[in-house]
Amino acid sequence: MSIIRLIHIKIDPSETETAERIWKTKCASLMISQKGCISEKLLRARDRGEFISYSEWETEADIERYKNSAAQKEIVSHTRALKGANALVKLYDLVN
Numbered sequence: 001m002s003i004i005r006l007i008h009i010k011i012d013p014s015e016t017e018t019a020e021r022i023w024k025t026k027c028a029s030l031m032i033s034q035k036g037c038i039s040e041k042l043l044r045a046r047d048r049g050e051f052i053s054y055s056e057w058e059t060e061a062d063i064e065r066y067k068n069s070a071a072q073k074e075i076v077s078h079t080r081a082l083k084g085a086n087a088l089v090k091l092y093d094l095v096n
Contacts, residue, residue, distance in 0.1 A: 036062020
């Protein structure tokens with residue numbers, strides 16, 4: 001059974017375009033290249049300044065490995081630079 005990892009992100013609305021550019025050019029490829037990462041998507045709320053990072057993983061062990069990786073540290077360094085950045089991470093089980 002897959003595990004879905006959602007990161008609810010809030011940033012200053014003026015940083016919306018910057019956040020999208022950073023995700024597309026730096027973060028997405030790092031995440032999808034991690035062992036066990038099946039897919040990743042960035043969802044933009046219709047209200048500016050809110051996103052959800054949606055990723056699907058094979059196992060919780062894969063997520064733990066990623067959380068301790070250089071790739072995760074690099075992604076955090078890119079996103080923490082955004083004005084007003086705040087993130088909440090939640091894991092969900094995929095219901096078949």
